[in-house]
Amino acid sequence: MNPEMLSNLFVFVLAAFVGLEVIQRVSPLLHTPLMSLTNAISAISVVGSLVIAGEGKTLLSTVLGTIAVGAAIINIVSGYMITYRMVIMFKKREPKKS
């Protein structure tokens, strides 16, 4: 294993711990938005897809990469939008309307 991979492994383990710490504190009220938000964030695979599609090395890689970009964009757009829709629904008691 070369140093680059080792440092990747470090990053992975530390990020997992940060994730566990941060997410444990999320209120159960927001578990559904949490899932749609992490869903949008994991569409970070768009980064890899863009590279594969944009380099255009072979026909296969370009086709697969392009479809992957499309799928990831669907998740980014719908994931963030629906999460926002959800979090703005949570309101405290507004002043009594008679």
Added chain:
Amino acid sequence: MSESIIQIIYLIAAVCFILSLKWLNTIKSSRRGVIVGVVGMLFAVTGTLLQPSIEYFTWLAIAIVLGSIIGVPLALIPMTKVPQRTALSHAFGAMAVTMVGTAEYYLNYAHINTFVMSTLSIEVLLGSLTFTASLMAAGKLQELLPSRPITYKGQNFVNFGVLGAALVLCVLLIMNPAASLSVHILFPLLIVLCMIFGVSFIMPIGGADMPTVISLLNSYAGLSASMMGFVLNNKLLIIAGALDGASGLILSIIMCKAMNRSFVNVLFGAFGQVQASAAATEQRSYRSAGAEEAAELMRTASSVMIVPGYGMAVAQAQHKVRELFDILTRQGVDVKFAIHPVAGRMPGHMNVLLAEADIPYDKLIEMEDANDELPQVDISLIIGANDVTNPVARHDKTSPIYGMPILDVDKSHMVMVIKRSMNPGFAGIDNDLYYMDKTLMLFGDAKAFVSDLIKELTRED
């Protein structure tokens, strides 16, 4: 130089994602959380497009436009359909990951090292099984497929066999990534086997286990993205994937705890099997009432605890429930909602539905707090929930739901249950609650019955 700029942009994106999840901790900061998440994603995409190796922008632009065109309507679906949307987007994410993994393998198999090949195998394994499993889950939630568990003899044996074969293929591929056999047969076979496993592993899972399974698939989708980061040597992918993986893991643990079951039991236990044995229960007597009587009792109560379940979502009754909440609150009744963690089809499902219906979130009470309050509550009104209220979970060791934490509605002074009929719930277990002296059964469709209650409550104003 430009490479370091890209890395710094990625670092900013990673910080944005962590802040985004951190700010989701409270409702107050949650909007900020979503926005900073979007900013992070914009940084990530911009940074990537700056890479000099990217030369073909036309197809990228088309993919981005098409993706957005499909994405927007998916974000505007009604809140009752959120679980199936979530499952569907897990499928899209996993599909993207699998495709990138496949492309990467066929580009580089000639000079791939063991470590990278190992992560690539895991990426493709998790990605392809999550793809079909999530499609199945979405199909079940949308009721395109039967939502009850489908079981057959030797099912676990078959499932383990397929998964085992896939793992063996992974090992063979890792040992010999460039062999012609690997390239032409083993790699495609791995994807096919994983896709079969994805289907067969969701088949025996029933609707009520969906919260756990969706969380697990969420975790897999994240982990596979993280593995892609190892393959592409991209730390941003590793971090964002790990965050998602951790989140899915925590949610599935919470769901398992809320059902007092282990992962293994959820995945391979096929809860639905007990249904057959429940058919032979003897007739027991219960009390039922109409809307008029129920409304009269509610009017004289000083506190009402509403317990919503999946039945409320199916009947789309949440807006009517809000009207009921408003009327009772106006008449001086203290109305709250007790939310069991596994009520509905995904974590937090009930909260989102009730928030959509404009019920203030400080009236949505978690299980522990609700159980502290329930002994003082005058009326518990159960709408479309069943097993999460069944007292049998507390004392009957032979019951399949024994040990599951429940809402102690039987301790409140009076219980009302809106239900279509006396048919048992998903676990197929008769609910002792329905036969107690203080329980009134209110038969009917949740939405229709709540409307009747509202009519009765407003009529004599």
